[in-house]
Amino acid sequence: ETGVTQSPTHLIKTRGQQVTLRCSSQSGHxxxxxxxxxxxxxxxxxFQYYREEENGRGNFPPRFSGLQFPNYSSELNVNALELDDxxxxxxxxxxxxxxxxxxxxxxxxxxxxx
Amino acid sequence: xxxxxxxxxxxxxxxxxxxxxxxxxxxxxxxxLFWYVQYPGQxxxxxxxxxxxxxxxxxxxxxxAEFIKSKFSFNLRKPSVQWSDTAEYFxxxxxxxxxxxxxxxxxxxTRLSIRP
Numbered sequence: 001e002t003g004v005t006q007s008p009t010h011l012i013k014t015r016g017q018q019v020t021l022r023c024s025s026q027s028g029h030x031x032x033x034x035x036x037x038x039x040x041x042x043x044x045x046x047f048q049y050y051r052e053e054e055n056g057r058g059n060f061p062p063r064f065s066g067l068q069f070p071n072y073s074s075e076l077n078v079n080a081l082e083l084d085d086x087x088x089x090x091x092x093x094x095x096x097x098x099x100x101x102x103x104x105x106x107x108x109x110x111x112x113x114x
Numbered sequence: 115x116x117x118x119x120x121x122x123x124x125x126x127x128x129x130x131x132x133x134x135x136x137x138x139x140x141x142x143x144x145x146x147l148f149w150y151v152q153y154p155g156q157x158x159x160x161x162x163x164x165x166x167x168x169x170x171x172x173x174x175x176x177x178x179a180e181f182i183k184s185k186f187s188f189n190l191r192k193p194s195v196q197w198s199d200t201a202e203y204f205x206x207x208x209x210x211x212x213x214x215x216x217x218x219x220x221x222x223x224t225r226l227s228i229r230p
Binding site: 002004031033035040041042043044045048056058090092094097098099100101102103105106107108 | 118146156157158159160163165204206208210216217218219220221222223
């Protein structure tokens with residue numbers, strides 16, 4: 001267990017819908033990163049939040065957006081869902097945004113888009 | 115583009131065999147290197163990491179990795195595997211240079227199956 005929790009564990013949506021995924025960071029961590037893991041692939045970086053501000057973004061379209069709250073929990077929102085958005089979504093928290101900080105991963109939310 | 119290559123998609127070994135999983139990255143500057151492991155039904159967790167200094171790093175559960183800068187490689191090794199090492203293994207890189215985001219770039223993973 002890493003102390004990072006995510007909800008829900010599984011979700012089924014249809015194309016065009018919107019989805020919100022949630023992440024609760026490990027206590028004391030102010031940085032959260034989100035990753036998308038398609039079946040048979042390694043996780044891909046979506047974006048990172050540091051103290052409630054976006055701190056870097058990967059190669060994902062603007063319909064992927066996020067929030068980080070004052071308690072450092074976080075949300076990932078995806079609008080206009082597409083079939084290819086079906087994946088495991090992972091969040092990872094760390095005690096700071098530096099490259100040497102270990103990122104602790106949650107169990108993930110498995111999203112299926114029909 | 116920055117990338118991480120893992121040469122083996124699926125490796126099958128018998129218990130007590132030696133293990134080496136290959137990893138190469140394409141980035142010319144300073145890098146921070148990692149191996150993560152995902153046991154069946156569990157969270158992705160850090161196995162070991164390299165930032166600087168001794169290129170041979172030791173991790174948890176008897177794993178080690180060697181950073182060879184001239185080959186852009188960071189191979190994972192274990193002298194004698196156990197059935198409990200059955201898992202998915204991911205090599206990963208955080209490129210250096212000016213960036214405030216600690217963005218991890220993962221390889222596609224190697225599935226390790228150990229025969230009892």
